[in-house]
Amino acid sequence: MAQFAQIIVDVPTLQTNRPYDYAIPLVWQDQLQVGIRVVVPFGKGSRQVQGFVVGTSDTPPDYAGELKTIAQVLDLQPVLNTELLALAKWLAQWTFAFQISCMQTMLPSMMKASYTKKVRLTGAATPATAAIFNGQAELDFADLAPETIKQLLKLQRQNLVEVDYQVHDRAKIKTIKAIQPLLSVAEYTAAAAKVPANAKRQHDLLAYLSAHATTTAPLSLPQITAETQLTLAHMHTGADKGWLRIVDLETYRDPYAELATAPRTQPLTLTAEQATAVEQITTAGQQQQAKVFLVEGVTGSGKTEIYLQSIQAAIAKGQTALMLVPEIGLTPQMVTRVKGRFGAHVAVLHSGLSNGERYDEWRRIERGEAQVVVGARSAVFAPLTNLGLIIMDEEHESSYKQDDMPRYHARDVALWRARYHHCPVVLGSATPSLESRSRAQKGVYQLIRLKERANHQPLPEVTVVDMKDELKQTKEDNFSSLLLQELHKRLLHQEQSVLMLNRRGFSSFVMCRDCGFVLKCPNCDISLTLHMDTHSMKCHYCGHEEAIPQVCANCQSRKIRYYGTGTQKVESELKVLLPEARILRMDVDTTRRKGAHAKILRQFGNHQADILLGTQMIAKGLDFPDVTLVGVLNADTALGLPDFRASERTFQLLTQVSGRAGRADKKGEVIVQTYNPEHYAIRLARHHDYEGFYQREMTLRHQAGYPPYYYTILVTASHEEENEAAKKIFQLMNQVKPALSPQAVLLGPTPRAIARVNKRYYYQMVIKYKHEPQLEKILTQIMQENQARNGIQISIDREPLSFI
Ligand code: ADP
Ligand code: ZN
Ligand code: ZN
Numbered sequence: 113m114a115q116f117a118q119i120i121v122d123v124p125t126l127q128t129n130r131p132y133d134y135a136i137p138l139v140w141q142d143q144l145q146v147g148i149r150v151v152v153p154f155g156k157g158s159r160q161v162q163g164f165v166v167g168t169s170d171t172p173p174d175y176a177g178e179l180k181t182i183a184q185v186l187d188l189q190p191v192l193n194t195e196l197l198a199l200a201k202w203l204a205q206w207t208f209a210f211q212i213s214c215m216q217t218m219l220p221s222m223m224k225a226s227y228t229k230k231v232r233l234t235g236a237a238t239p240a241t242a243a244i245f246n247g248q249a250e251l252d253f254a255d256l257a258p259e260t261i262k263q264l265l266k267l268q269r270q271n272l273v274e275v276d277y278q279v280h281d282r283a284k285i286k287t288i289k290a291i292q293p294l295l296s297v298a299e300y301t302a303a304a305a306k307v308p309a310n311a312k313r314q315h316d317l318l319a320y321l322s323a324h325a326t327t328t329a330p331l332s333l334p335q336i337t338a339e340t341q342l343t344l345a346h347m348h349t350g351a352d353k354g355w356l357r358i359v360d361l362e363t364y365r366d367p368y369a370e371l372a373t374a375p376r377t378q379p380l381t382l383t384a385e386q387a388t389a390v391e392q393i394t395t396a397g398q399q400q401q402a403k404v405f406l407v408e409g410v411t412g413s414g415k416t417e418i419y420l421q422s423i424q425a426a427i428a429k430g431q432t433a434l435m436l437v438p439e440i441g442l443t444p445q446m447v448t449r450v451k452g453r454f455g456a457h458v459a460v461l462h463s464g465l466s467n468g469e470r471y472d473e474w475r476r477i478e479r480g481e482a483q484v485v486v487g488a489r490s491a492v493f494a495p496l497t498n499l500g501l502i503i504m505d506e507e508h509e510s511s512y513k514q515d516d517m518p519r520y521h522a523r524d525v526a527l528w529r530a531r532y533h534h535c536p537v538v539l540g541s542a543t544p545s546l547e548s549r550s551r552a553q554k555g556v557y558q559l560i561r562l563k564e565r566a567n568h569q570p571l572p573e574v575t576v577v578d579m580k581d582e583l584k585q586t587k588e589d590n591f592s593s594l595l596l597q598e599l600h601k602r603l604l605h606q607e608q609s610v611l612m613l614n615r616r617g618f619s620s621f622v623m624c625r626d627c628g629f630v631l632k633c634p635n636c637d638i639s640l641t642l643h644m645d646t647h648s649m650k651c652h653y654c655g656h657e658e659a660i661p662q663v664c665a666n667c668q669s670r671k672i673r674y675y676g677t678g679t680q681k682v683e684s685e686l687k688v689l690l691p692e693a694r695i696l697r698m699d700v701d702t703t704r705r706k707g708a709h710a711k712i713l714r715q716f717g718n719h720q721a722d723i724l725l726g727t728q729m730i731a732k733g734l735d736f737p738d739v740t741l742v743g744v745l746n747a748d749t750a751l752g753l754p755d756f757r758a759s760e761r762t763f764q765l766l767t768q769v770s771g772r773a774g775r776a777d778k779k780g781e782v783i784v785q786t787y788n789p790e791h792y793a794i795r796l797a798r799h800h801d802y803e804g805f806y807q808r809e810m811t812l813r814h815q816a817g818y819p820p821y822y823y824t825i826l827v828t829a830s831h832e833e834e835n836e837a838a839k840k841i842f843q844l845m846n847q848v849k850p851a852l853s854p855q856a857v858l859l860g861p862t863p864r865a866i867a868r869v870n871k872r873y874y875y876q877m878v879i880k881y882k883h884e885p886q887l888e889k890i891l892t893q894i895m896q897e898n899q900a901r902n903g904i905q906i907s908i909d910r911e912p913l914s915f916i
Contacts, residue, residue, distance in 0.1 A: 114168035115141055117182060121154055121163040122212045129204050129211045129896075131166050133173035135181045139258045143265035144168060144182075147190025147197060151183045162186070164215050166197055185261050186253075188231070188268035188275050191219060193495060195532055202528060205888075208895045208908040209518035217518055218493040222277045222471035229253035231264060235272035250276075277471060290330035290361040291347055293321045294354065300325060303355065317342055317350050330359050377452040379424065380417050385409075385562045389418045392560065394425040396536040397500055404527065406507075406552040407540040409562030410571060410800065411771020415540045416446070417566070419503045420453050422538065423484055427457070431500025431535070432483045436522055438509035439463060439488040444710040445735060446505075450486050461487030461494065464706065489514060492522040492529070499533040502526045507539035507548055508764055510913040519909045523548075542771060542802065543764040546813065547911075549806055550820045565775075572742070572773040572780030574798040578789045590682050595743050595783045596689060602741050603693055603722055607778065609741040610734075611686075611725045612769050613679050614749040622649065624664035625671040631661060637868040642674055643701065654870040682745065683725055690723075698726035731769040737776030742769055747786040747794055755915055756818045759793040763805050766797035817857065819911070822880040825891065826912040828864065830905045834873040838863075840904050841875035844894060848879065851890045856881040865915070872905075878915070 118131035134152055136144055144150075146165050154161045160183060173179070192200070192215060200214040207214075216224065230250040233241055244260055244267075245251065253275065256264070267273045295303070300322035307314045320340055324331055337343055350356045382390060389407060396403040409415045423433040437446055439462060451458050459473040459482035476482045478495045485494040489512055504512070504526055512522040523539070530537045539548055539557070552559035565571065577592040602609045622642055623630050630639050633651035640649035642660065650657050663670055674681075679699045686695060696712050703709040709729075716724045717736060724730060724739075750762045766784060774780020786794055796805040814821050827848070829840040841861040849858060860877035867874055881887065891908050 114144065114170050116169050116171070116173055116179075117144060117150075117165050118167035118169075118173075119150060119152055119163040119182075120166055120211045120215065121152060121161050122216075123154055123161055129201075132163075133175055133179060135179045136168070137181055137258065139262045140182070140185060140265070143262055144185065145190050146194070147192045148188075149186040149191060151186060153180050153183060164192065164197075164212070166201075185258075185265070186229075188261075188264050188273065191223060193497070195497075195529070196493065196495065198532070199493075199525070199528060203518055203520055203525065205892070206524065207518045207520050207910055208891055209520075214518050217490065217514075220467070220471045220474045222467045228277075230276050231256070231273055232276055233272065234274045235270070238272065241267060241272055288361050289333040289344060289347075290359050291333060291336070291350075292330050292357045292359055293325050293327065294356055295321070295325065297322050297325045300355070303353070313342065313346050314349065316340060317346055318355070321350070321355055330361050332361065333358075375452075376455055377449075379421055379453075380414075382417065382421065383414065383564070383566055385564060386414050386418050386421075386566070389560045389562065390421045390425070392558070393418070393422045393501070393536055393538055397422075397426055397429070397431075400534040401536060402527075402530045402534050404530070404537045404539065404551075404557040405560055406544055406548050406557045407538055407560045407562065408544050408549070408552075408802065409540065409542060409560075410565060410802075411542045411767065412565040412567065412569075412571075412775050413542075413562035414566035415505070415562070416449055419505065419538065419540070420450070422501055422503070423454070426500030426535075427454070427483050429500060431498050432496040433485070433501040433503070434491065434494055434496055434499060434526075434529075435484065435486045435503040435505065436492055436512070436526065437486060437488060437505045438511045444713060447486060450484065454484050457482055458484045458486060459494075461485060461491040463488065464709075466706075489522045492525045499529060500535050501538070502530050502535065503538045503540065505540050507541045508543055508545040508760075510761075513911075513913045515914075517907070519907070519912075521911065543767045543805075544802075546760060546806065546809060547820045550810065567776065569774055569777070569779065571800045572770055572782045574770055574782040574784060574800075576789045576794060576798055577783060577785045579785050579787050582785075590685055590745055591689060592783070592785055595785065598741055598781065598783060599690060599693070599723070599743070603690065605740075606719075606722075607740045608716070608719070608721075608736060608738045609723045609743065610730055610736075610739055610769070610772050611682070611723060611743045611745060612728065612730055613682055613725070613745045614728055614747075614765070622661065622672055622674055624666060624669055625673050626669035627664060627667040629664050629666035631665065635869070635871045637866050642678075653866070679725060679727060686723070686725065693723050694721040695723045695725055696721040698724060698730055700727070700729075703729070728765060728769075731765055731772070734772055735775055736772070738778070739772055740774060740778050740780050742773040742780070742782045744769060744782070744784045744786075747784045748788050748791075751788060751791060751793065756813070756816065757913070759791075759812075760809060762791075763793040763797050763802075763809075766794065767800065767802065770797070770800070817880060822857070822882060824911060825879045825881075825887070826876060826907075826909040826915065827879070827891075827894075828874055828876045828907045828909070830872045830874045830907075831903055832872055834868075836902075836904065837873040837875045840906070841877060844906070845877055847894060848877075848887075848890055851886040852879070852881070852884060856884055856887075876915075 115136055117134050117136050119134050120131050144165060146167060148165050150163055150165060151160050152163050196218055200211050200218065203209065203214045204211040231253055232250045233245060240263065244263055264273055300318050304315060304318045333344060347356065347358055351358050393405055407415055407418065419435060426433045435450065447460055459477050461470060461473055477485055485491055485496060487494065504523060507523060514520055526537055548557065551557045577594055579592065582592045599609055631649060632639050633654065633656050635656055636651055636653045638651065638653055640651055643650050647660060648657050649660055661672060664672060679697055683695055683697050696716055698712050715721060744766060747766060751758050770782040773782055784794065788794060792808055827844055829837050829844060831837040845858065845861055857880040858877060859880065861875055864874040864876050895908055
């Protein structure tokens with residue numbers, strides 16, 4: 113009988129990773145479990161804060177003061193299981209985060225504080241439930257007395273009750289009108305005999321009802337109207353005559369509902385390379401080895417089929433599988449492929465879902481109703497038990513790293529969970545990160561290389577166009593004559609093309625031609641971007657928005673011009689150059705609305721357009737058989753960034769986008785426009801030479817002392833006053849420096865490349881090291897001492913993927 117509980121509390125100003133001891137009130141002493149959330153008094157004045165129970169005991173803690181008592185119990189059953197609690201503890205240490213942030217990150221946002229909770233009966237009514245529910249269908253959790261909670265905790269363990277979160281967005285989901293036939297075929301025939309022959313609509317309705325008389329599920333009215341042109345008014349007539357009933361049909365929060373019932377796909381006959389890969393992965397699974405495989409396979413080598421068949425093997429053993437996909441790569445195509453193979457066993461988690469949808473999917477996983485989870489970064493915390501396999505597609509993608517606390521990389525979490533479950537991990541990519549590839553080189557990961565496309569077609573031929581030469585000949589900045597000519601050919605042959613522009617917006621910025629003034633964000637050190645669709649200037653960092661200027665704010669000149677290139681501008685140019693082409697544009701602006709992304713891809717797949725023009729979001733995962741030309745309008749944009757991964761990013765992007773061409777039986781061709789044709793990232797991407805790029809880039813990283821030869825940690829201090837931020841970072845430097853060995857390198861402190869964002873100034877330093885036993889301790893200490901003191905904010909980022 114536990115009388116005491118250890119609790120991680122949610123106190124933002126004084127965060128610590130240490131659990132606090134509390135007394136459990138007598139009523140709950142035999143019911144409270146680890147992983148349940150509670151409300152406890154904290155600190156002077158006993159403010160009420162939320163916390164997670166992480167341990168219980170029956171021996172009094174070694175604490176001199178008076179022990180406080182738990183005030184409320186918030187859950188009837190643990191929301192985090194033992195594995196996830198242990199993971200939160202490790203993650204907090206690993207990422208210099210607070211345990212409470214880690215725990216909260218693992219839960220769907222529906223389950224966070226402000227949503228109302230209802231307790232419902234799930235089993236048969238018993239005398240005990242009857243006494244509590246007293247005829248009501250559900251109880252409001254907030255109104256429950258401690259004694260009632262005690263009884264409910266007990267009932268929950270018998271699976272008689274459950275807690276449900278009130279879904280606010282359910283109200284927003286429109287119910288649709290539906291009808292329910294009420295009579296038999298014979299009765300409809302009899303009714304028709306009584307209706308005058310000229311009442312055509314009534315006869316149509318009776319014919320329809322008669323044809324669907326045996327249907328038990330309500331028939332959706334929008335669908336009936338589409339088929340028969342019968343409207344709600346006609347249905348009211350039918351209802352008055354007693355032929356049918358009109359009902360409101362609630363649409364279920366499963367955005368992929370239609371996929372669950374779609375016909376299943378059959379496993380493909382594997383190529384020799386694929387078969388060896390699946391064999392190795394499933395063997396490790398059978399032997400319960402937490403082995404990490406790096407599948408380095410050229411684009412189109414059929415990595416997805418390897419994933420699917422390895423998942424198949426895991427679920428055949430009664431285990432579960434987790435498949436991570438970068439947010440941007442979580443295309444409807446990918447979901448269709450996984451759902452197509454495993455149907456209703458699949459749960460999907462990503463940021464495009466509403467809170468309600470996410471919560472529903474999470475619950476299906478938690479209850480064991482879904483054995484396969486496909487999802488973006490945070491799906492790595494999916495509450496799957498008995499994991500048999502973890503897959504991470506496009507493992508090099510930077511969206512696997514979270515930018516704010518906890519600053520975790522999903523790969524690290526995946527590896528931790530695999531060790532916990534003794535199951536293999538598959539990292540897949542055509543262009544693995546240098547970190548992973550070098551680990552495979554050392555034998556830490558097992559390398560599996562796929563050199564051939566599944567269709568045995570050659571990789572597309574890549575032509576590099578030097579835009580410096582091109583500019584001398586034509587006046588077009590965005591289209592070389594070769595690219596235009598090839599686009600033309602595709603139109604003639606009714607083949608499709610994909611064009612990638614590595615930017616967004618109409619133009620990058622607005623500049624005064626008289627004085628050179630560039631309109632900047634008032635809150636951040638960055639120029640504002642012009643958006644033609646909203647007719648405004650926007651800051652991509654803080655969201656600030658203002659009207660497009662007519663005159664220069666500096667010299668009042670009217671000679672304001674737009675510079676740079678955006679997808680909107682290219683689209684209008686293209687319409688002039690190729691008036692007969694049907695163009696679809698895919699960028700942040702055209703995909704903002706829910707479902708827009710899927711719609712554009714569907715239209716392109718149905719040949720409703722000849723050209724798909726987009727930003728880097730079109731580079732990944734798309735598999736359209738009739739695309740024979742891929743054009744990259746500006747391959748260099750990323751090369752100039754002040755980041756040592758600039759070449760790696762460029763190489764990866766070019767390889768990925770080239771891989772969209774020639775995926776079926778038609779040969780593919782790629783045209784890359786650049787001002788730097790000699791750059792090694794572009795030269796090697798042209799030859800699809802990942803291994804060559806890896807060697808070359810590793811040499812450079814070695815010379816410059818960058819990852820993967822060194823580990824890096826980025827420490828940032830920010831404040832509204834510039835000198836406060838600067839003072840703090842120097843103070844931190846003085847704290848860290850004495851703890852470092854001579855082998856470590858400290859870069860900075862310096863102002864960040866974009867020094868001011870959202871009215872705060874940022875200063876940073878980078879620690880490069882190989883082995884520093886003291887470093888973790890000192891950084892953990894810095895984190896805990898310095899939180900939110902005097903308006904200073906500190907962040908510590910292990911292996912940052914962005915230094916800007
Ligand atoms: P990757 O993810 O490696 O770029 P995909 O998994 O998208 O490649 O596969 C490329 C194409 O090859 C897809 O259209 C897929 O259906 C097809 N494919 C994969 N494996 C096979 C196979 N064993 N036999 C026939 N077609 C295959
Ligand atoms: Zn001016
Ligand atoms: Zn801004």
